[in-house]
Ligand SMILES: [Zn+2]
């Protein structure tokens with residue numbers, strides 16, 4: 069699936085100040101230098117470090133695989149991806165969301181060429197948080213993916229029914245507990261159960277949030293659930 073070339077025009081890179089193309093917030097060298105996850109678990113994208121090349125799954129996924137099938141992060145949650153995501157999330161820098169969303173779309177395109185997923189599902193924010201922040205960063209990323217990959221964004225299918233405290237700073241066990249019962253599916257919002265859904269999130273850490281949603285989707289009969297995110301914490 070070819071991606072449209074980036075629009076021409078002048079802009080400056082948010083990282084180094086060099087001129088960037090079109091609406092892009094990052095110059096080409098800074099794009100190329102974004103932290104990648106080189107050798108990672110086939111299923112959850114956890115960095116496997118210097119593991120033998122035949123090791124395709126992390127310890128956790130080989131023992132107890134998560135309810136989602138694949139996780140595709142743009143890169144590792146380190147400088148400068150970490151700072152870029154923070155600027156999008158906490159300062160509403162949408163030009164960064166557009167640039168990173170476009171790069172993530174380029175990463176996903178070859179995987180979804182022949183059989184694109186049915187829908188993109190941004191991780192919902194609780195209405196109180198949404199009111200406070202004014203936007204949902206996951207929806208902004210999903211919109212970019214939708215624009216470039218021509219996959220529809222579903223809204224209103226998954227709701228956050230309980231406001232959980234921010235996951236940052238919580239232990240893995242506390243994160244899991246924090247999102248238990250936090251989401252519900254509004255099945256009436258969909259005519260038919262989609263076959264293949266991609267959950268879209270900004271940063272994936274312990275996976276507690278995306279696992280909670282993936283679990284609900286699988287229970288509802290969705291055959292394949294992937295996760296696309298800007299950054300994966302290793
Ligand atoms: Zn730059």
Ligand SMILES: [Zn+2]
Pocket residue numbers: 109110111112113114125126127128129130
């Ligand atoms: Zn894994």
